[in-house]
Amino acid sequence: MKHEDFKVIGKSIPPSESFNKVTGQFKYVGDMQAELYGKILRSPHPHARIKRIDTTKVEKFSGVESVLTHKDVPPRKLPRRDQRGCYILEDHLRFVGDEVAAVAAKTRAIAEEALDLFEVEYEILPAVFDPEEAAKPEAPQLYAGGNVYGPQFDLMVERGLNKPVILEWGNIEKGFKEADVVIEDKVEVKPQVHSPLEPHVCIASWRGDELILWTATQSPYEVRMSIAHALGMPEGKVRVIYGAIGGGFGSKYVGRYQAIAALLSKKAGGKSTKIVLTREEDLCHASRAGAKIRLKIGAKRNGVITAIHLRAFFNLGGYGNVIGGCARFVEESPSLTYKYRNARFEGWDVHTNYFTSQPYRTIALPALAFAVEQVIDQIAEELDMDPVEFRLKNLPESNDMMPVKPHKNPIYPRGRLDAYPAKQIMKEVREKIGWERFKGHQQPVAVEGPKRRGIGVAASQGWGGFCVGGFINETVILNNDGSVHILSGHTDLGTGSNTTLRQIAAEALGITIEDVTIATGDTILGHFDITGARGSRSLTTAGHLILIAIEEAKRKICKMAAPFLKANPKDIEVSGKKAYVRGNEENAVPLTKLLTSTVKCAVGGDPRDWILTKGAMWPLVSPGKKTRNPIVLATEVEVDVETGEVKPVKIVTGNSPGRMINPMIVRGMYIGAAVMTLGMALWEEFNYDPMNSVYEHASLADYKVPRALDVPTVENVIVEEVVERPLDVGPPYGARGAGEFSSAGVVAAIANAIYNATGARVRQSPMTAEKVLEAIKLGRPKKK
């Protein structure tokens, strides 16, 4: 079907909640008042044990209503998905800022003052901060079973196996032997902090034995499940209300602070207790996993890649929250950027005494691309090939067989790529960045005094957003006036998923978007979603299930309409609030005549999905087919070779959203993710100073996220490619997830552009002026 055949999808409809946001009426959790204010005492040491903790003075302090230490918490862990669970509080402290104790008081000022009254004696333990060092057996141990955590394939199952995650096929030794050029390199990616503008926040209160928790979270049912488990309560007794979220990006999952607020409130007789992290606490709450990556790629003289060997150490921090750094390499993610004939990807998730790592607009994709794409450029240079041409030679395309059956999992077969226009995207990006100006690998496109301009390109690949069905529940309720009410388990982070889902439902039923309302934001709806807003999957997975429910509702109506229309149900169409025999719309029966009540259809896939697929999140979209996101990024930078300062001049994102449901939102996602990763590329440095046990960048004055003047024009190449399927098969209307995927190649494309401008390779992100200048001083490599 073409764009013009659709009435609601393909249109740039603004999210309706935007009206409340521009008037200041949208209520975030922090806008609500509570009876008590909670504060958390945090560890001043990176690795320590609490020898003694005395709360006498805190408890006597006027205005304090409850106090919590590790002695007061249940001996049950907060399970966090795919990661080591942690107790709500523990006597073993694993990073500067780790939770030691907590207090709730009548005012924030009293709670803050009370923190100084805890008397704590620590036993200081040796600490380790580098993931590669921490993986060695002689390193200080954060956990009895060792610092390496993995491999993890099962949900909520702990297996500290001390082994890497491996994804491999072919024979790399043979592949490297066949190569005419082999390049080895090593890069490091420093942790990037999500820093959503709204700090982490929650308000807990008790109504009898029911916990009510207002919180800004991307994964409300995970919060419910974890807190219920840790407190030994039935899940239904934990109600999580999560309607408004001021940015998440992978940082707002379940955290200890929510469970701490719940226990503080309980000890204070159920009084509502609010915890808002300060900006400093928030910046040390979670980061994108730092990584050290060693890489070797071989290619033939004709430009065909023969083998890749990647070995990465990811910094999980003290705890790690959700599928670590290598994340099982998010199934076959890194394997797909190019057609690697022989490959070995080896990833180590390692605990260190840094704060926790969490996913961050994808998991490891920016880090992997930073490593791979710099080496790809080096090979192209060695072979005297144009970087874009080299990539075009190796990119996969639609219907190519994916190389690997992940983890030899029988439930998770190999598949062919569904609608994968990587080459077309690459060609269009090449045009938009003005690649005809490329004169050679170390030849800037323009020089003006000390300022040199360079252009760079990078490719990557992401999952398609379409994933396990069983873990989102969706109910479609068709009212007798033909309008629709949807109960949904998905979470809208501000990414417009409420709007795009309403568009899909309206299109499928031939009604307007105003006719569709969607209810989410409260676990009392019981519409389970284990992963929450993660993996760019809200639109595709929830949308798929909503369409299944709509098709079922239509079938029910067709049956009811058959006697009215004197026709076979199979010949009846339901659209535009009426039922009619196909081709005979004039003699339709309106739903108001047909129904006196509602038609309800509830859908949730196989509730065993996760067990059956052993955690494989990205299944087939139709027999033998998988959907993936091809990604290309190009940048132009201006480097001042005297100061090392890099000014981004232009970014071009290249993606395929399948079919765009809402072009304005899709564009917003691509620009937003690209700019966020631009910060990772150039400015967002978050260092820990082990001499003084402090984070050097724990404020938004020191931690430099992109501001309006830092950001260049971002242009988008958006290539739609759709495989037509029945409505209830595969991603809805052929749409693909968009939220994360322009993030993947920015850091790499900037590195390659810097090289083009200066001949200097910067092997550590962020590529601050200092590091760029150092790389320039090291001198450019000799051109063979």
Add this chain to the structure above:
Amino acid sequence: MEAVNKKWIHIVVNSQKHEIEVRPNELLVDVLRERLRLTGTKVGCEAGDCGACTVLIKGKPTLSCLTLAIECQGKEILTIEGLGDISTGLHPLQRAFVEHYALQCGFCTPAMIVTAKALLDRNSNPSEDEVREAINGVICRCTGYMQIVEAILAAAKEMRETVHEA
């Protein structure tokens, strides 16, 4: 002890007069959010770095998390709630932000809009660079700023045309 130093101040917030007794160390943002329940103004960092708490004092963008309420004696303050609402009609900037998808999570939006209003009040035809300079103090972590800049330029154009027609 606190009560001893409390002082009565008169402020005009969104054209409404308020007489409030404040502590000498009480911040304007707390008076707005907690006393007047005008929660459209946000708190992002409490240190003047993120800009989310920006309001207009006598038409000038001001960080309400760094401003003592007591300093606002007699002053006119505009918050997002004073700009327009769904029932009385949206300000062109508010409309443009909606139409251009210039917001995602929405947490910086009130600050962005009042900051843009101050710009357009003194410069009805700003360049893209002038818009970026004006909003440089407000962090948006979602949008990458492009659609915000587009919305502000579109609102400026609409406002110029409306004035012209009038």
